[in-house]
Amino acid sequence: MFKSKDKIYLSCNFCKRSVMDNLKNATDSSTEEKIKNAARTVFHKKGFAASRTRDIAEEAGINLALLNYYFRSKEKLFVLVMIETLTEFFGSVSVIINNPETSFEEKIEQFAAGYIDLIFREPDIPLFIMSEIRNNPEQLLQKVDIRNTVFNSVFTCQFNEAVQQGKIKDQNFIHFMMNFIGLIVFPFIGKPLLKVISGLTEEQFNALIEERKKLIPVWIKAMMNSH
Amino acid sequence: MFKSKDKIYLSCNFCKRSVMDNLKNATDSSTEEKIKNAARTVFHKKGFAASRTRDIAEEAGINLALLNYYFRSKEKLFVLVMIETLTEFFGSVSVIINNPETSFEEKIEQFAAGYIDLIFREPDIPLFIMSEIRNNPEQLLQKVDIRNTVFNSVFTCQFNEAVQQGKIKDQNFIHFMMNFIGLIVFPFIGKPLLKVISGLTEEQFNALIEERKKLIPVWIKAMMNSH
DNA sequence: ATTTATTTTAATCAAACGATTAAATAAATT
DNA sequence: AATTTATTTAATCGTTTGATTAAAATAAAT
Incomplete structure (x- = not known):
């Protein structure tokens, strides 16, 4: 055996x-x-x-x-699935935010559009990650080095450069990332609730999210210069 | 018996x-x-x-x-808890967004601050609601009329008035609400993940959220005029 | 003081569930 | 062809878990 x-x-x-x-x-x-x-x-x-x-x-x-x-065991299978999910979910970001060819603004646009597309393909992932990680965060998260992916990225450098050059106002990078990711992810997490509140059909709701690919970069840029 | x-x-x-x-x-x-x-x-x-x-x-x-x-039964007890939770969570909004004395802008400020305070007291609620409602949304949500609370509020009227009077640009109210609620709620839902990514302690993270009481209204106003 | 109603507990049932075993079949290797 | 290795299945074991029962303890009423 x-x-x-x-x-x-x-x-x-x-x-x-x-x-x-x-x-x-x-x-x-x-x-x-x-x-x-x-x-x-x-x-x-x-x-x-x-x-x-x-x-x-x-x-x-x-x-x-x-x-x-x-x-x-069920648990070992679960851990495997979780690692794969985290790797896929944060790995796909890495490609976009570490592309040396694109500007800071282009990355914002690609990030928003790419991530919304990704979550459209697997809409259960955000809520899955959030609710499962709550139970044992460090144990599950230590298997995929997300912190490094985000903080040592070209994107982060470009953010700091833009601040230094006065292109965007000085602001907390964590707030910026929370807002950015939140604007992308929250509609998927809150979908069941938001559908009932809005009274929209599945198709209408998806169309609204599709719109956000273009809107979120606009909003984010407006937010960055509002302090 | x-x-x-x-x-x-x-x-x-x-x-x-x-x-x-x-x-x-x-x-x-x-x-x-x-x-x-x-x-x-x-x-x-x-x-x-x-x-x-x-x-x-x-x-x-x-x-x-x-x-x-x-x-x-476990299930009956659960339904009771869910109804109470939804009632508390959306009931507390109702007071703020239906106050005839406050302006649209004041409501935004009170909404953000009030909701962040509420979730600070019971930080598990947002993720609880989102993940549990996923299973049977209509069955659980029909017990509390959230749609009516939001759409027939003074806040919604004031939003429409502001659009008509040209004070804010014409925009989708659903997007506006998704953004607003998302900015408030997402840091709590993503907390375990965001703490690891940011490397912040519990206290530092809470301090950051506390800041958002003031920041979110500023951001939201900037977003509203960015179309 | 006695009956009646309410509250609380220990013990246990039946079904669900994760896990294991042993045996059968298929594929690969010698 | 014989032997080992890999894959698949039916049957079942031991716990866990939600729910029930019957009876004891307590409180209230007559």
Whole structure:
């Protein structure tokens, strides 16, 4: 029991192999990938506590025992999904905010549009991350170095330069990032509530968010010069 | 078994008594109030699925059976907590945004400051509402008429007046509300993540949010005139 | 003082759930 | 072809968990 598979997939916390190696090795049609995709879907939608391993197995079209054979436990499978999700979610930012070719303003536009597109493809991710990280923040977040991604970025440098050159007013970078990310992400997090409040249909609401790709950069620039 | 208590506390969905009547009747020290407060704490912190009725009973300092005696089931207790939470959370807005004495700008300031204070007292509420409502939005939200509270408010009228009088540019009210609420609420929802990203301590982070009471109105006004 | 009603508890049930086992089948290796 | 290794399944184990029961303790009423 738990032979070679065990070494590859379950020792990721201890062995030298990175999660990314495992990702590359697995084909989309392979059983472990099927299970992981199913787990992703179910966890994202319901969260850890409300997800049943039987539901994940059914979603993957396999037996419950197989899930435990590959991933040993619900929790280990969850951690794997969480790492992949965080990596995807913050990795895609990294490309945009570290592009040396684009200006500060261009990055703001690309960031807003790119992120809204990303969340449109997987709208459950923001609420999933926020609510699951609440339980054990440091344990889950230490696996993906988000802080470094954000603070040592070209984007951050360009922000500081713009302040020094007097192009934008001097202001707290954390406030700026909170506002920027909040404007992008909040409509997705608050969607169920906001739909009821606004009385909009799914399509109307999505159209509104689509508009925000253009609007958020305008708003953010106005905010930056309002102090 | 399930005698007079039953009629009062468990038939709230069917009988003529409102939830508010029950609230008034119960003293803070009474057993049912102790249970409800404990349920509130646990549900707010962990969400429905991760909360155990045994934990709630322990938090309340009573036996598990007593919880079911008073509230009949975990789910009924949860619905009660959710209604109270929504009522409190959106009721407190109502006072501010329907005050006929204050101007549009004053309401923005009071709304921001008042809401940040409210969430400071109960910081788990925003994420609790967002994540729990995702599962059955209409069922939970139909119990509190939020849409009416927002759209038929003095605040909404004053917004429309300001647009007509050319004081602010013509813009989508839904966008405006999403931005406004998002700026207030998102730092609390994203707190675990934002703390790690920023590297700030609890106190530093709270101080930052405190600043936002003054900053958000400034930002919002800048945004409103940026189209 | 006795009955009646209410409040509280310990013990336990039944279903749900995560995990395991052992056995069967398929694939790969020698 | 024989043997080992990998994949898949049915059956089931042990806990957890929501809910119930019956009875004890307390309070209220007659």
